[in-house]
Amino acid sequence: MEYKPDEIEKAAREKWAKEDIYKVTNDSSLPKYYVLDMFPYPSGAGLHVGHPLGYIASDIFSRFKRLKGFNVLHPMGWDAFGLPAEQYAIQTGQHPTITTEQNLARYRSQMDMLGFSYDWSREIKTSDPKFYRWTQWIFLKLFGSWYNNKTQKAEPIETLISQFEKLGTTEIDAAYGEEMTFSADEWKSFSEKKKSDVLFNYRLAYLSEAWVNWCPALGTVLANDEVKDGVSERGGYPVERKLMPQWSLRITAYSDRLLNDLDTIDWSESIKEAQRNWIGRSEGCSLQFTINNPDSYREQFTITVFTTRPDTVFGVTFITLAPENELVNKITPASHKAQVEEYVNIAKNKTERERQAEKKVSGIFTGAYAIHPFTGNKIPIWVGEYVLAGYGTGAVMGVPAHDSRDHAFAKHFGLDIKQVIEIPESLATARNEAVLPDNKIASQSLAMTEPYDGKNGKCINSDFLNGLDVKDAIKRAIEEIEKRGLGKGKINFRLRDAAFGRQRYWGEPIPIYYKDGIPTPLDESELPLVLPEVDKFQPTETGEPPLARATTWKYKGQYNYEYTTMPGWAGSSWYYLRYEDPKNDKEFTSKDAINYWQNVDLYIGGAEHATGHLLYFRFWTKFLNDYGLIPFTEPAKKLVNQGMIQGVSAYITRINTEIFVLSGSILRTLFTIPIIYITKEVADKIVTDEGMQNELVDFLNNCFRKFNPRMAAFVRDQDYSIKIDARGRNWFNTRPFPIQEISANNDIEKEKIIEWINNYDRIENTQIVFFPEDNKPYVFNREVEKMSKSKWNVVTPDDVVAQYGADTMRMYEMFLGPLELSKPWSTQGISGVYNFLKKFWRMFFSSQWSVASSQSEEFYVSGEKATPAELKILHKTIKKIDEDIERLSFNTAVSAFMICLNELYDLKCNKREILEPLLICLSSFAPFVAEELWTKLGHTSSVVKAKFPKFEESYLVENTFSYPVSFNGKTRFMLELPLNLSKEQIEKEVLSSEDAKKWLKEAPIKKVIVVPNKIVNIVV
RNA sequence: GCCCUGGUGGUGGAAUUGGUAGACACGCAGGACUUAAAAUCCUGUAUUCAUUGCGAAUGUGCGGGUUCAAGUCCCGCCCGGGGUACCA
Secondary structure, three states, rough: OOOOOOHHHHHHHHHHHHHHHOOOOOOOOEEEEEEEEOOOOOOOOOOOOOOOOHHHHHHHHHHHHOOOOOEOOOOOOOOOOOOHHHHHHHHOOHHHHHHHHHHHHHHHHHHOOOOOOOHHHHOOOOOOHHHHHHHHHHHHHOEEEEEEOOOOOOEEHHHHHHHHHHHOOOOOOOOOOOOOOHHHHHHHOOOOHHHHHHHHEEEOEEEEEEEEEEEOOOEEOOOHHHEEEEEEOOOOEOOOOOOEEEHHHHHHHHHHHHHOOOOOOOOEEEHHHEEEEEEEEHEEEEEEEEHHHOOOOOOOOOOEEEEEHHHHHHHEEEEEEOOOOOEEEEEEEHHHHHHHHHHHHHHHEEEEOOOOOOOOOOOOEEEEEEOOOOOEEEEEEEEEOOOOOOOOOEEEOOOOOOOOHHHHHHHHHHHOOOOOOOOHHHHHHHHHEOOOOOEEEOOOOOOEEEEEEEOOOOOOOOHHHOEEHHHHHHHHHHHHHHHHHOOOOOEEEEEOOOOOOOOOOOOOOOOOEEEEEEEOOOOHHHHOOOOOOOOOOHHHHHHHHOOOEEEEEEOOEEEEEEEOOOOOOOHHHHHHHHOOOOOOOOOOOHHHHHHOOOEEEEEOOOOHHHHHHHHHHHHHHHHHHHHHOOOOOOOOEEEEEEEEEEEEEEEEEEOOOOEEEOOOEEEEEEEOOOOEHHHHHHHHHHHHOOHHHHHHHHHHHHHHHHHOHHHHHHHHHHHHOOOOOOOOOOEEEEEEOOOHOOOOOOOOHHHHHHHHHHOOOOOHHHHHOOOOOOOEEOOOOOOOEEOOOHOOOOHHHHHHHHHHHHHHHHHHHHHHHOOOOOEEEOOOOHHHHHHHHHHHHHOOOOOHHOEEEEEEEOOOOOOOOOOHHHHHHHHHHHHHHHHHHHHOOOOHHHHHHHHHHHHHHOOOEEEEEEEEHHHHHHHOOHHHHHHHHHHHHOOOHHHHHHHOOOOHHHOOOOEEEEEEEOOOOOEEEEEEOOOOHHHHHHHHHHHHHHHHHHOOOOOOEEEEEEEOEEEEEEEE
16 A cells, blocks of 8 residues: 555544544643743744744654653644734735734644644634733733832832832832932822822833834834844834833843843753843943033033943043933033034934944034042043943943043044053064063053953052952952942843833733823723724824724723733733633633643744843743742743754846936936846856956947837937946846746746746836847856745745655654754755655555565554564664654654664564554654554554653663774774673783784784773774 | 854764764665656765775864864864844
8 A cells, every 4th residue: 555645644634633632631640741832923924844843843842742641731822913914904904803813724724734733722812802811911910010129029019109108219129210219208299190100110011201213114113122233123124213102111120030040941052142142231330420510500410420340440531421311411511512412413313223334433522521530630521422322321431441432432533542451461462562671561651552451451550459450450449439439339231121012003902091191000800901993004193003093992981091002022921821721711820720830841933032032931920920920930941942944045136227327417217228137147247357348238238229219319329338337236136036936957948037027027028138148048046045925935834745745744854954953945855754754654564575566555564573683673763762852853863763664674574563662653753654554553542642662771782792993093893792891801802803913913002992882992 | 343153975964971973864876677667676875096806095164282082172263154233
């Protein structure tokens, strides 16, 4: 009987569905295991071959754990809120609910096709009010909490209020936005509104005026991790900085714990490192500078800076403020006001992208001076873009000798550079700076051409710090600063609070309404606050978010609800808990469920969520733990990042058709020039080769004449000829072409290109020309990159499954290489896995050993007793598979199956005693084949419920070992010796062997190394 | 720039604790079966030299080192991939 994947897979799918085979219960005496895939966003394109990589791995692991006797929670659901569905809704008017439903139905069917063992009775969807009710509930808890630094826990806001009432701000050590001090009496005298504002300074979910990443094209605010290179991660639209009222979560309160607890979890080093960098802890101190203000009527101000290098305080020669710093306006004397304001305005209004692109130094002198707290010197105060408003105090002390940015700034504006740390001799030499006899360096004063920011060296020119090493000097300087009351030791984090409001429709409503201008939370009992219907998904004419369109969007018909919605990551920050008890309408998850399932044992997903989702995920877990709602502080014990399966895209190069011609005084575009396709090779040649350039110019001029006689006349009349800017690569456009259409040689008949362009670009074929005009096929330029619809390089699993079956697809993706590795998709080699499955199948059919036709073969396994050799092969494989799955080394496990099969095949083994346990091992990789053969073996229950075969060491016991014998480390021959020999006996045996004599000849033996059961090495 | 990764045959990759480098698979070459094809099976396949057989030398990005022994450990470079960037 032939192996027909489509038939057996269909049958198995139906069987599993009918028997509800993957359902798991919460009341089990078995040990639990929780395997989770990262929450997918169901996009319109469906799954491509890259998506299932992690799902296959987690599925194999889940099935394996089930066979090993665990009660395995392996759920799937949908991160259903999000921008693409809403953008689509804006374009088509179709409600995001509908699009989302369609998309996830497609995902679901693809997942079923691949045989994933999800318990679909636990399916969740973030856009379902039954789910987001609890997201809102957690938000309200965050809103009603402050962070007590003393207990290192979130606490109800009421405890803070009662402290305010008793003691004001004294004795409070809380995470806050800005420093506040008031007495209990003052607190009591505050208006309701004022009290509300003050509390927002402490709440974990709060509303404040904040600089945000505003994306005009998307009409919304984005979190830091949603902005890449100054543009939005989704869509690539420019992002501006804007000051606006904004809901945020005080994740910064958890900085320390988020950082420290990384050491307790088994996550990849690269993710942990990315989080450490993102959190960005730095130790230092604050330091105050008073302002030397000649305008005596003006208020006295102080500037506080944050520095990690107080040891360099004597090297301060200027102070720089961020353009956004409020002090700029206050300290600038009238004489400088105009210029400073102009500079500040320009700097503030730049987009993130412009700021990042701008590499040159910019800044302006404010006209004001500060007093150096130790030397009493007057030092100028500048404003500079390189100082960030959001970090530290938005002000830095300029130490140009020992900070590269300060150095660049000082050099550019001709400010003093004062060296205060000795440069180590080796470095000074490397820099060609003369070293004087007494180990002082010639450039120790003014002429430092490069900054030295290293932390090795002793302080010089630094009064009480002189002679101290940097490390000691830092301590000493902080001591002195604290003693003189100029500042105090401080730890700063790079991590910012997370913007939580989105000016969009398709997200969870924020359960807040505004009563007399005071943001007021809904009561828990009033949840869920359900997303209202709106006539359009766009902002209102006055620029308010879409929710403002809903006339009913009022609390008790009276007070306006909050118009912004939650960001995409809200639901995914806690969803893993909901799977444990997905239907509960009394609690987010029951205590019993949490106590049984606990946190995720194995979490598999892409590395792109390193600083976004995975940080919020940990943050919310810690918060819920603070309230005793869950008994653990980390959401996932082990995290594995699967590599990306990239696509290969084919690029076609064409000459930029926007050729401008100066007509009179206006630049006109010549639209009528044909589209000219050239290969990458030709394009590269044109850039450098003048002969080729001339040829192309002639060619273009001919095209004019041929395709546009009027233009040809113009060209002739004006004696116009096209010039090519050899440096300007912009001259060429590249455009992706569907990769599936192209042969392995990367070439294609030109007619095909023309046909495709007609269809997709709607350009008539008379307008398409190739250069040079030979008859050879067009050769493409290939690139390996992310699979994406827009690049026409997407390969779906559907095609692969149709051709080879899901089992082959599953095993092949695993066979490609280590799970964590990224690799381009290629089906080269898939036949190896397919052949394996076919061969495995044939082992179960009677006449397999005759080479005759396969038509008449019947299912047959022998009941004979297995031989020791057969048992050895089986148990070697059981051991290997078990170990490999445990360490997620699926590629080597697949190899092990192949090796096992080859060996059994050589022995012509078709014994049940061997094949049946092997089938169970294979069932987590190829569940369909396994189910079919399992049934044929006469079992009535599913292979899913089988027990993983027990490994018996006794079958593997050997009494001899084949020693590789090497001379000077080079292996020369093998020698089989009994295992029970002593080192001395082994040495004797080896030296007396014929082979050894041949190699030894007369050479004297210096030493013989014998490692029992490993190797023998003879040194001559 | 900084941080994290990785670099092994024609290709994907294996070598888990320093102990036979190249498992397994693809591809390729040759052969069997067949009228033929598909399917299946067998043999070979790191490189170079030698081939009459035995063989020999080289070899895990490059240059050093430690060791009886290095793909694996140490030092210094080069290249690819990913992350991040005025974070004071």
